Amino acid sequence: MTKARNKARNKARKKNRKVTGRHALHTLVVLGLLGTSAYLTVELREQQDGTAPPVQSVSGTGTGTGAASGGKPAAGERRFERLASPARTVVRAADGGVLATFTDGARTAVLTGASRTFTEPKYTDAKVTTDSWVRLLPEAWKEGGEKAAWFKDWFSTSLGSKEPDIFAFAMEYIEGAPQKKDARGVPYSGDAQFGPLNPNGSVAGDLRLEQSDFYDYLGIPYRFRDGTVEQPEAARFRAMDCSGFVRTVYGYRARYPLLAKDIKGDGLPRTANGMARLSPGVPVLELTGKRPDATDRLQPGDLVFFDIDKRTGERLDHVGIYMGLDTDGKPRFISSREEANGPTFGDKGGTARLDGNGFYAAGLRSAKRL
Template sequence: MVRDKAGAVVATFTDGARTVVLTGHSRTFREPRTTRATVTSNAWVRLIPHEWREGEEATAWFRPWLDSALSDRSPDVLGVTMEYLDGAPSGTNEKNVRFRGDASSGPSEADDRTASAAADFYEYLGLRWTFPDGVHRKPAEGTYGAVDCSGFLRLVYGYRLGYPLLGSNTRGTGLPRSAHAMYELGSGVPIIPDGGGRAQVYNLLQPGDLVFFDLDQDGGRQIDFAGIYLGMDSGHHHRFISSRSAADGPTFGDFGGASLLDGGGRFSKGFRAAKRI
């Protein structure tokens, strides 16, 4: 942790992870169409250039990066997630690619209970993509503007914020394609390990952590769904955001199941693990 002269925590780093939680001005996130709950937080989540290691605070990059990050008001991880909610305005880049705006969840056969891969980030963008590991992908028909649960994480952390992405479900530096591979094979630090049953340890979580679920009702125990932890909501529950078919896209609302880790509903019962990348 880094503290200011008054002793207040201004930044929290984690060994083996690139995400940093910075203390900034307070924001309130709302999605009134799907929930009365709000999330008010002074946490801003950003990425450092590489995984944190002991002694990094003494290196040349650290202080300039921290000073810049503490004053940065461009969209962070949490802010970027909000740019894909229902009704979010579209934005295009210099190549006329729509990179933000209301996203759907993908083809209708995608199912939150089985979390079948339906639409990755490049399909939302409508672009062919070549990954660093040499895998080439092109959008499937009918997927423009759509992201499934893991595709949403890859869109936010990877395409928008520069975290490395893998082209398939293989071990390597970055985020693989599917939820189970992100937890089992991808980069990052397990904060709540998967013990094969419902996870109920919430005090270890930080905003921006990846949260993983087993929603499949066939009796299997493999992780099959993922989201991003937002923090404590106005009802004093632990709330996350994810892309799912019941809401037809990214949501932290309660349509089709409350987006809570601890509320006793479908997602809280299926909550299995968390990872900090």
């Protein structure tokens, strides 16, 4: 009997040792997996942090277009904050950094993304370094727009995207920009001129003719939504005046609606004066007939309007696209100009800044957010 009990105990001990061994092995495997998981998680987080775009900060009723704060978008729930002057929704990451700004009544959205530096050494020593990416919303923003069915997909696709934006389009027409053609062989981008030489002009004034629109640059007929068909002029091929440049960038490239002439409607009119007075969008700097007192309400992508030709009376005669602050901290814009014979953010013919007492700064009259 005793011998039988001892045999049973020995058998039980061997079984327990096997079970214990299996448990230990299982524990080691689990710990190993957890360690590997933790390592991969840290590596992934570091990789994401290394490629995450810098973000900007806003305070009070500012537009959030100042210098980057150096923070990084944090994972987690995003906050939608309402600000005024103008009424807008600011999207913040969990750490408070600004991810995007949407203005009530405007389709123009500014998203924080990878930093870029734009240069044009032939015409200016200034550089524009910005992490603002300007894109068009599918429809005009309104309070609570983040709850709309289209917004989630649009925002997740657009935030952090490096697909060409308004600035990228604009830079494709400055001097020296390479030509690109579509599938039909139409050159849709590349170095653009302002317009053909004026037979009655001079270097001191009206050297080149105005009235070159995007279809002149493209060299193709264009049918507008109202049925109007405009034919390009051969002499204006590869040329666009100031409003033609804006219509090329915002209209033909970014697909903002275009109007055939200066009328009030859902689209960009033909001239700078028409855009300022008739186009949809949000007035950012009110048109009073005088120079605005300040430009701090501007955000990248805003259209800026000027009165620089006294012969036009009260008509606004020049338009450009605000780029933000240059590396000297000065507000700078890009436009197509006669003096540079095409699109530029340089200083030939007048410093392309909106502050100080320069030619364009003194002529600034209003701004609008499309």
